[in-house]
Amino acid sequence: MADTVVESAIANFLASPKTAYHSIEQLQKAAAALHKSNLCVFCVLRFLSFELGSIYQQQAGVAAKLEIPNARNSPCVACLGILNYDLADHVVSKYHEERFDAANVVIGIELPKSIAIRHRSMQLFCSSNDEIPTRLSDVVDIKDAMKYMISQRLFKECGIYAIGDSQMRIDLVVGHSESASEHQFLTGQQDKSDNINRKRRNANANSGDSRIAIINELAACSDEKFLANFASPPPAVLQGVQLETVSFKRASLFIGGRYLKLERNISQTPFIIGGRRVAELSVAEIIGEPVKVLTRCDSYNLVGSGREDADVRMLGDGRPFYLECINPRFTHLEQWQIHDIEHQLALNSSPVQTRRLQLIQPEDTKIIKEGEENKTKHYCALVWFAKQLSAEKLEEINQIGQKELVLQQKTPIRVLHRRAPLVRPKKILSLKVVHIQERFYKASIESEAGTYIKEFVHGDLGRTTPSLAEMAGETADILELDVESVSLDFPPP
Numbered sequence: 282m283a284d285t286v287v288e289s290a291i292a293n294f295l296a297s298p299k300t301a302y303h304s305i306e307q308l309q310k311a312a313a314a315l316h317k318s319n320l321c322v323f324c325v326l327r328f329l330s331f332e333l334g335s336i337y338q339q340q341a342g343v344a345a346k347l348e349i350p351n352a353r354n355s356p357c358v359a360c361l362g363i364l365n366y367d368l369a370d371h372v373v374s375k376y377h378e379e380r381f382d383a384a385n386v387v388i389g390i391e392l393p394k395s396i397a398i399r400h401r402s403m404q405l406f407c408s409s410n411d412e413i414p415t416r417l418s419d420v421v422d423i424k425d426a427m428k429y430m431i432s433q434r435l436f437k438e439c440g441i442y443a444i445g446d447s448q449m450r451i452d453l454v455v456g457h458s459e460s461a462s463e464h465q466f467l468t469g470q471q472d473k474s475d476n477i478n479r480k481r482r483n484a485n486a487n488s489g490d491s492r493i494a495i496i497n498e499l500a501a502c503s504d505e506k507f508l509a510n511f512a513s514p515p516p517a518v519l520q521g522v523q524l525e526t527v528s529f530k531r532a533s534l535f536i537g538g539r540y541l542k543l544e545r546n547i548s549q550t551p552f553i554i555g556g557r558r559v560a561e562l563s564v565a566e567i568i569g570e571p572v573k574v575l576t577r578c579d580s581y582n583l584v585g586s587g588r589e590d591a592d593v594r595m596l597g598d599g600r601p602f603y604l605e606c607i608n609p610r611f612t613h614l615e616q617w618q619i620h621d622i623e624h625q626l627a628l629n630s631s632p633v634q635t636r637r638l639q640l641i642q643p644e645d646t647k648i649i650k651e652g653e654e655n656k657t658k659h660y661c662a663l664v665w666f667a668k669q670l671s672a673e674k675l676e677e678i679n680q681i682g683q684k685e686l687v688l689q690q691k692t693p694i695r696v697l698h699r700r701a702p703l704v705r706p707k708k709i710l711s712l713k714v715v716h717i718q719e720r721f722y723k724a725s726i727e728s729e730a731g732t733y734i735k736e737f738v739h740g741d742l743g744r745t746t747p748s749l750a751e752m753a754g755e756t757a758d759i760l761e762l763d764v765e766s767v768s769l770d771f772p773p774p
């Protein structure tokens with residue numbers, strides 16, 4: 282079976298109109314010359330210009346047919362052993378370990394910088410060798426060969442396709458310390474001490490040393506200069522490559538909805554000052570943790586359409602928000618699974634509940650950001666005045682409150698440590714104050730986004746003007762505050 286694969290691949294290759302080879306003997310001669318310069322079977326096939334296909338998986342058959350000894354102790358001088366190294370094994374086992382539910386994937390590969398230098402050296406070797414008539418433009422790229430072999434395995438063992446564009450990426454970084462300074466004659470950095478060069482390699486960010494710089498220098502380098510600095514065929518190496526990292530990255534998944542905060546002292550996101558947690562619970566964690574379990578994501582971010590303070594409740598039909606799940610393993614969510622999270626929060630009388638929790642599209646998250654500017658909010662505040670207000674005073678305040686009121690609001694003292702000191706004009710759209718008993722009042726306030734309501738009530742030492750305290754002519758304090766509604770239509774129907 283394996284023999285027929287090899288035989289028919291060779292027959293097709295020789296019959297192809299674009300081939301530079303016309304007999305098996307000619308192929309064998311070229312293969313022998315390539316193998317003698319220390320190439321592995323894969324690289325022999327690449328430099329003979331065999332198109333990627335099942336023949337690449339038949340090393341022993343190819344070696345027998347082309348009469349090249351199969352066993353080699355030292356790593357291949359062209360691929361540094363990459364094509365013999367079982368990179369695909371690592372990728373497949375990591376994929377199984379992580380249990381992604383992707384249907385397809387993009388494979389990204391970062392090779393040792395010396396691979397490009399060694400490829401040039403091999404090109405020069407082939408073009409100066411009459412036994413190797415391969416057209417250099419037909420040589421198979423090493424990255425394409427790696428991707429081919431990895432994608433074959435991924436499809437067979439994990440059932441996923443490697444394609445050009447996908448929500449999921451596998452990135453491999455392959456290193457080879459032994460040849461790490463081979464490009465230095467090109468980038469003019471060979472004069473630096475070894476120590477500095479090692480540091481530079483480790484930093485991997487120096488522009489003169491970057492991959493692009495090396496490719497450009499290589500293109501600009503004459504054959505004479507190249508051959509004066511580098512052997513052709515490439516020199517032998519003792520060690521093969523190392524796989525430095527294999528990482529899987531999946532595009533974020535977005536879940537949108539509205540949250541209700543039925544108790545006080547819950548921050549929107551984990552609230553930590555100087556390493557200490559200020560509020561024990563956060564909206565983000567109460568909603569995010571069960572979503573994390575469901576999607577097996579690395580982490581999550583909650584983005585709300587504005588935020589209330591930790592001691593302010595969020596009532597009514599809740600505040601619009603979305604949760605970004607970063608690098609989710611499981612994305613084929615059914616609406617019932619998401620609804621179940623909402624249902625469990627309600628069932629357990631969680632202090633944070635959700636409404637209309639659902640999968641949303643990445644572009645829907647813009648609604649939250651844009652809504653930031655133009656939504657309005659209704660608040661209900663429990664207010665205390667230093668003295669009970671007269672009926673006339675209350676009437677006067679409510680008269681003013683029927684019309685739009687423009688405030689000049691300086692950045693509140695309590696947020697000055699994290700916000701720039703500015704004066705912001707803000708609108709109170711309506712205000713209604715009702716006496717409860719003694720010096721306690723209930724204020725219903727409708728305001729535009731970004732208004733600091735606590736400061737509108739007590740005046741923030743004159744930093745917000747006018748304020749309810751100023752209108753009443755009395756010291757005022759806010760005892761409790763609830764957000765009753767946030768007028769933004771989200772999530773989209």
Ligand SMILES: [Zn+2]
Pocket residue numbers: 320321322323324325357358359360361362363364
């Ligand atoms: Zn090789």
